[in-house]
Amino acid sequence: xxxxxxxxxxxxxxxxxxxxxxxxxxxxxxxxxxxxxxxxxxxxxxxxxxxxxxxxxxxxxxxxxxxxxxxxxxxxxxxxxxxxxxxxxxxxxxxxxxxxxxxxxxxxxxxxxxxxxxxxxxxxxxxxxxxxxxxxxxxxxxxxxxxxxxxxxxxxxxxxxxxxxxxxxxxxxxxxxxxxxxxxxxxxxxxxxxxxxxxxxxxxxxxxxxxxxxxxxxxxxxxxxxxxxxxxxxxxxxxxxxxxxxxxxxxxxxxxxxxxxxxxxxxxxxxxxxxxxxxxxxxxxxxxxxxxxxxxxxxxxxxxxxxxxxxxxxxxxxxxxxxxxxxxxxxxxxxxxxxxxxxxxxxxxxxxxxxxxxxxxxxxxxxxxxxxxxxxxxxxxxxxxxxxxxxxxxxxxxxxxxxxxxxxxxxxx
Numbered sequence: 111x112x113x114x115x116x117x118x119x120x121x122x123x124x125x126x127x128x129x130x131x132x133x134x135x136x137x138x139x140x141x142x143x144x145x146x147x148x149x150x151x152x153x154x155x156x157x158x159x160x161x162x163x164x165x166x167x168x169x170x171x172x173x174x175x176x177x178x179x180x181x182x183x184x185x186x187x188x189x190x191x192x193x194x195x196x197x198x199x200x201x202x203x204x205x206x207x208x209x210x211x212x213x214x215x216x217x218x219x220x221x222x223x224x225x226x227x228x229x230x231x232x233x234x235x236x237x238x239x240x241x242x243x244x245x246x247x248x249x250x251x252x253x254x255x256x257x258x259x260x261x262x263x264x265x266x267x268x269x270x271x272x273x274x275x276x277x278x279x280x281x282x283x284x285x286x287x288x289x290x291x292x293x294x295x296x297x298x299x300x301x302x303x304x305x306x307x308x309x310x311x312x313x314x315x316x317x318x319x320x321x322x323x324x325x326x327x328x329x330x331x332x333x334x335x336x337x338x339x340x341x342x343x344x345x346x347x348x349x350x351x352x353x354x355x356x357x358x359x360x361x362x363x364x365x366x367x368x369x370x371x372x373x374x375x376x377x378x379x380x381x382x383x384x385x386x387x388x389x390x391x392x393x394x395x396x397x398x399x400x401x402x403x404x405x406x407x408x409x410x411x412x413x414x415x416x417x418x419x420x421x422x423x424x425x426x427x428x429x430x431x432x433x434x435x436x437x438x439x440x441x442x443x444x445x446x447x448x449x450x451x452x453x454x455x456x457x458x459x460x461x462x463x464x465x466x467x468x469x470x471x472x473x474x475x476x477x478x479x480x481x482x483x484x485x486x487x488x489x490x491x492x493x494x495x496x497x498x499x500x501x502x503x504x505x506x507x508x509x510x511x512x513x514x515x516x517x518x519x520x521x522x523x
Contacts, residue, residue, distance in 0.1 A: 122146075123148065123151055124151065124166065126164060126435055127162075132411055132506070135506050136411070138439065141439060149165070150424050150426045155196070159196075160431060161429075163423070163426070163433070168442075168444035168446060168465070169447075174415055174436060175468060175470040175472065183212050183214055186203075186207055188412065188511050189510065206358070208352040208355060209355045210225075211472065213352075218471055224339070229478050234478055240272075241272055244267070245487055248264055248268065252495075252522060253494070257521050258522060260376060260500075261369065265368075268483055269480075269483060270287055272368075273287070277323070277357065290319075294358070296509070296516075299507050317358055320361070321357075323336055324336060328340045364479070366409065366514060367409045368484060370407065370514055370515055371403060371404055372483075374403065374409070374513075375484070376499070378406050382453070388457070395457065396488055400484045401461040401464060404464055404467065405466055407513070408513060410511065411439060411509070411510060411512065412438065412510070413472070414436070415433065416433050418430065438466060442464050447460070495523065499521050500518055500519070500520055
């Protein structure tokens with residue numbers, strides 16, 4: 111299976127504002143070329159609201175991620191695509207940016223402190239059996255199948271179930287929540303939205319749905335994650351918008367990372383069958399294998415920060431008001447951090463140093479839940495279908511933010 115797109119030999123500039131950059135998933139060859147020749151590349155576009163520097167080295171991305179003194183998330187946490195960047199932020203973009211993903215300490219810490227208990231080991235122990243039960247049920251339904259469409263029939267189902275369990279969403283709403291997550295993350299993909307207005311409509315549907323659930327929890331808390339969101343401050347209109355936008359953010363982020371990591375895992379294990387055999391022979395390798403898979407797959411393309419003052423990163427000056435765009439896939443394949451980085455190695459000693467879930471104060475709050483699901487789903491697949499392999503090319507999402515796979519045919523037997 112192909113792992114990377116090969117860039118034009120004359121062009122080592124990696125512009126994450128362009129959809130074409132990620133047409134075939136992560137352009138790992140292009141990352142390597144950019145890292146070698148222009149590891150911090152400045153981009154300017156006519157009519158664009160700001161200049162941005164694209165980072166491809168692990169050390170630089172790690173440093174910026176941890177530096178809340180000099181960099182802020184409050185002016186946007188992801189680079190828009192080319193057309194979005196030439197327009198003022200929409201009301202929807204401002205709503206998303208008002209959530210804790212678009213906040214800095216100490217405000218960010220207030221929100222995180224309220225949500226964090228729902229992602230701690232004690233909570234994971236509560237949902238452990240339920241997640242395992244959902245995985246077992248899926249396996250039983252597929253036991254007599256030869257080939258499946260992996261994303262819709264397996265990879266997306268357990269994350270949706272787990273999210274609904276954590277958020278306290280009604281069980282009967284699973285199908286429309288699955289549709290909503292596709293339309294939200296696939297805002298610029300014609301398979302999910304034929305025009306921008308449809309994506310905006312999907313956002314408002316989810317926003318209103320989450321608001322109704324939130325109002326129910328305010329009246330009658332039930333101990334779930336949404337009940338915790340209901341306790342967040344709402345002293346001004348922005349804080350109230352942040353509270354109401356959290357459901358939408360958690361819904362999209364909690365589903366995509368897990369399902370794309372698992373789908374990417376099947377592609378990677380097909381490409382490196384010796385690593386699949388190692389996992390089948392020794393299941394104790396699975397926890398480290400999940401860390402290595404997240405490194406290898408890198409489910410999110412990029413995150414962004416803005417310089418609060420003139421600052422230097424990796425020897426290059428970043429002016430106040432300029433943005434830095436962190437390419438996680440490039441960091442996770444940096445040979446300065448990971449030996450032989452383009453090889454999947456389920457025994458990799460420093461796999462836990464990956465940046466696939468981010469790092470610093472904005473590290474993905476749901477990483478422990480994603481890890482739990484990935485370990486259980488991968489173990490169940492390899493136990494029941496040891497010959498599992500990808501038999502089609504992945505159909506990639508049209509996005510410059512999420513490394514999404516819409517469809518993948520997988521042979522189970």
